[in-house]
Structures are given as C-alpha cells and as structure tokens.
C-alpha cells in the first residue's frame with residue numbers, strides 16, 4: 407500500500423490511515439498525542455441530530471485482548487458539533503469524515519439536511535449500527551430494505567459529499583449487505599463496527615452493563631474484521647475501509663492484503679497513540 | 692486552572708520501594724518536557740509490552756520533584772501487580788499530566804484532607820505543593836485504612852500540621868473508619884475551619900456528605916473511574932452530576948478528576 411493521494415467518491419485523501427469513529431471523540435481531544443495532520447482522515451464520533459447524554463451505569467469493561475463499551479453515542483448534537491467541534495478539527499489540520507447517526511427516519515433526514523448545508527464537509531460515514539427505534543431496536547444495518555433507504559437518502563440529500571456505509575458485523579451475511587450498499591450508491595464500505603458481547607458481575611450475579619449488551623472492540627475482533635473485509639472486497643468495486651482490532655503495523659498490512667483500500671484505528675489509540683503515525687510511516691512512498 | 696498540554700513520554704524507573712504489604716512507591720524520571728502537574732492530576736501508564744492488559748492504568752501524581760515523578764501503587768489486580776514487579780532501570784511509558792481540574796486552596800485557608808487507601812496520593816501532593824508555593828493555614832490529614840500495616844503515614848508525617856489515623860481493626864489510632872473519626876474530631880472541635888478535600892472509595896465520600904461535612908466551606912473530591920483514553924475523548928469514564936434538565940455527564944479524566952462533592956449525583960454514581 408502506498409502513502410499517496412487517493413480518491414473515495416469525490417474526496418481525496420492523502421494516505422489510507424484514518425482514526426475510527428468513537429475512541430478519539432471529536433478528534434481534537436487527541437491533538438497533543440497524535441499528529442492529526444499526518445493522517446488520511448479523522449472519522450468523528452457519531453453525531454446525532456439532538457444532543458445525547460449516552461448510557462447510564464458502567465460504560466467500559468476490559469476483556470482478554472478486547473474492550474466492551476456501552477457509551478451509547480453520547481454526543482453534543484449536530485448544531486453544536488458543526489459550530490464548535492468541526493471547525494476546531496479543521497484548524498488542527500485534520501481531514502474530517504463526519505460519522506452520522508442513522509436513527510429515526512425524520513430525525514435522520516433533518517440531520518442530512520443540516521449536514522448538506524455545511525460548506526466544509528467533504529465526506530460522511532453512516533453509522534448503520536444505530537438501533538432502529540421504529541422497529542424494535544435492531545441495528546438499521548441488519549435489514550437490507552432499511553439499509554437501502556438510509557444510503558439512498560444520504561446520497562440524495564448530500565449531493566457531492568462522499569458517503570461511506572459503516573456496516574455492523576452482527577449479521578449473517580455481511581457481504582450481501584455490502585452489495586446492497588454499493589447498489590444504493592455508497593462511495594465506500596467501512597467494516598466493521600463492534601461485535602455484540604456482554605459480561606457478568608459475579609458479585610451481583612447480574613450483567614455488568616445497564617443495557618446488558620455492549621460492543622466488543624480491540625485485538626480480539628481482528629480475525630472477524632479481516633474476514634469481513636476479505637469477503638466484501640471480493641464482491642464490491644467501491645473501496646473497502648478495514649477496521650477492527652488493528653494494533654500493529656503488521657495488522658494493517660494484513661487488511662491491505664485482504665483488499666482494504668484504507669484502514670481505521672480505534673481501540674489501539676488508547677494504549678498506543680503513536681500507532682496510526684507508525685502505520686503511515688510504514689507505507690511505501 | 693492553567694491549560695497544560697500533556698504528552699506521551701518514556702520514563703525510567705528510578706526507584707521502587709515496598710511501603711506496605713500491598714503498596715509500592717514508584718519514582719520515575721521526569722521527562723524534560725513534562726510540565727509540572729497540579730494536585731488531582733494523574734498519569735496513565737502502559738503496563739505491559741504487548742496487549743495484556745490492554746488498557747493503560749491511571750495513577751494519581753503523589754509528588755513532582757525537579758527530576759522525578761512519584762506514584763503510589765496498590766496491588767489490586769493484574770496490571771498493578773505487573774507494575775509492582777518492574778525493576779529499577781526499566782523503561783515505563785506514561786501519558787500525562789492528565790486531568791482538567793485540580794484541588795485548589797484559597798489563600799491563607801486551613802485545609803482538612805480526608806484519605807482512604809491510595810486516595811492519599813493526590814492529597815499529599817496538594818499539601819507539599821501548597822506548603823512550597825502558598826501560605827496555607829493548618830493542614831490536617833485524616834487517614835483511614837483497614838489495619839495499621841496498611842497505614843503509610845510515615846511517608847507524609849512532615850507534610851501536614853497534624854495527621855489523624857483511623858484503623859478498622861483498631862491496631863493504630865482511632866478505632867473505626869475515617870468518617871467516624873472525622874465526626875468525632877469535628878464534634879470535639881479539633882479540626883480547624885476551612886476547606887475540605889477528599890479522595891477515597893465512593894462509600895467514604897458519600898458517608899462524608901451525610902455527616903457534618905457541610906459545616907466546611909467547600910468539599911472537593913478527586914474521583915476514580917475505569918478509563919480508556921484518559922483525555923476526555925471516549926466518554927467511557929463519565930460521572931453523573933445533579934442537573935435540572937435530566938442527566939448531565941462529565942468525564943472524570945477530562946473534566947475531573949476533582950469535583951465539588953455536592954454536585955455529584957450520588958444516587959447514580961458508584962452503585
């Protein structure tokens with residue numbers, strides 16, 4: 407893989423190493439530890455139309471080689487994000503990709519409309535792991551019809567803005583959903599979001615998390631992510647962005663070899679914030 | 692508080708001393724660019740070489756000297772045990788100083804410090820820093836542990852005007868917990884009027900609030916929470932504050948570690 411400019415949709419990225427959505431927050435919190443300017447892009451945490459306070463109770467639990475999180479999409483909401491956080495991220499020299507929540511349909515359309523009016527937004531990533539509030543709480547990205555609806559609407563309303571579809575691995579056949587996404591007009595596929603897991607507190611005998619299930623990330627999920635990227639890269643023509651458990655330069659090389667056009671680093675920045683830059687340095691010039 | 696920039700640094704372990712059956716005092720070399728920290732701030736330490744344990748571990752800064760950073764580490768699990776096994780000369784990666792708020796003493800006031808377990812560390816730092824940089828009034832430390840062999844008072848006898856010790860088993864000082872001792876001392880008029888600073892288990896701070904701590908000018912407490920990023924990004928370490936409009940979360944690492952004890956929604960915190 408080369409350290410050079412490449413396109414996804416209409417957007418040019420300077421290299422294929424991105425920060426994943428969530429762990430780095432709005433990106434700016436990490437500017438003293440990571441040279442954001444040096445990265446291909448910084449995907450922001452998922453932004454919803456209205457501010458969200460996030461989940462109650464325990465939000466983090468370390469596992470063997472992984473991390474369970476139940477942050478619950480806490481964020482400041484679109485208005486505050488575009489007024490305060492987004493300009494700061496641009497000022498820090500980063501190339502932002504804005505992660506958008508795929509919640510209720512009405513809210514989602516308003517969110518797209520607000521986003522389409524932002525002159526400096528070049529690319530978004532749709533977080534299709536958001537629960538489908540209208541139909542029982544399953545992630546919208548598990549249903550081909552809903553998936554198509556969410557992506558089509560984004561393409562329609564966002565015009566020239568590049569749209570990445572971030573898929574959930576908690577499905578039977580992720581590559582068929584990637585094909586649905588491509589047909590609906592997605593410019594790229596990001597795979598994968600966290601796997602569903604849980605933990606029990608032996609003292610109380612009950613679940614550790616108030617919402618029982620939580621999202622598993624980190625090295626433990628890398629084989630699952632790699633398999634997903636490989637399968638998706640076989641069946642779509644649009645770029646595939648690999649994410650899940652990357653914690654070394656070698657791990658990133660495996661994703662590129664499996665067909666990823668770019669990689670995203672999430673959980674690893676918690677223990678090794680220097681990793682994204684080392685991956686950039688490892689690429690051919 | 693001043694806007695300090697943190698960084699990621701490689702430090703050398705200069706000294707590791709066992710100070711009680713379960714606690715170690717680690718002295719790390721202070722990197723040139725490590726900006727002096729404030730009491731209540733912490734560092735996050737990369738424990739192992741590989742990915743086990745995965746996350747860094749947060750430790751309060753107990754002291755900063757011209758060329759060293761001092762930490763107090765209690766062995767409670769895998770990460771702390773690994774840290775305690777590191778030898779003089781080992782390299783240790785830290786990120787710091789972290790934390791967006793700190794203990795602050797108003798000029799000339801007296802301070803009463805209440806520590807449970809390793810909650811001692813940031814309070815010792817506060818006492819040392821204020822003695823050096825301010826003209827504090829009296830500094831009283833109330834310090835509780837399960838038993839006398841876990842009391843680390845020797846480390847800090849000279850840093851306070853007076854040190855009051857409580858042990859649950861009665862092996863040293865007051866027989867009972869630190870909050871009971873606090874009540875006893877305040878009823879007997881032993882404690883000076885002033886600001887209250889605490890750090891320790893949730894149960895201790897809650898009990899303090901239910902006692903007559905309200906008679907003090909202000910009660911600030913330094914909190915602990917399981918952390919991932921340590922820089923306010925991931926929203927994993929949040930504490931609920933009392934709020935008129937629903938729930939309001941603040942991150943312990945980015946907005947804390949120090950909060951006004953009354954502001955915390957104790958019904959929702961530390962269940």
Ligand SMILES: Cc1cc2nc3c(=O)[nH]c(=O)nc-3n(C[C@H](O)[C@H](O)[C@H](O)COP(=O)(O)OP(=O)(O)OC[C@H]3O[C@@H](n4cnc5c(N)ncnc54)[C@H](O)[C@@H]3O)c2cc1C
Pocket residue numbers: 733744748749750751752762763764765766767768769770771772809810812813914915916917918948
């Ligand atoms: C801001 C801050 C400052 C701290 N300062 C000190 C200090 O000065 N000295 C000191 O000895 N400890 C301090 N701690 C606690 C210390 O970080 C934990 O004891 C340590 O992370 C445990 O790691 P472990 O791998 O040994 O334990 P684990 O195997 O991870 O867990 C063992 C036990 O410790 C508890 N634990 C795990 N992580 C934390 C945590 N972050 N906070 C509280 N309990 C935890 C677990 O719930 C479990 O019961 C501080 C924590 C924070 C957040």
Ligand SMILES: Cc1cc2nc3c(=O)[nH]c(=O)nc-3n(C[C@H](O)[C@H](O)[C@H](O)COP(=O)(O)O)c2cc1C
Pocket residue numbers: 426427428429451452473475477479505533572598599600622623624625627649650651652670671672673674925927
């Ligand atoms: C604390 C935390 C918060 C996350 N928040 C988001 C989010 O807001 N939106 C999203 O699409 N993915 C989110 N993720 C998922 C990551 O972007 C990534 O897909 C997943 O963690 C796998 O990659 P990793 O193992 O490198 O972390 C989050 C992950 C973590 C650990």
Ligand code: FES
Pocket residue numbers: 917918919920921922923924925926927928929942943944945
């Ligand atoms: S640990 Fe990430 S916000 Fe505090």
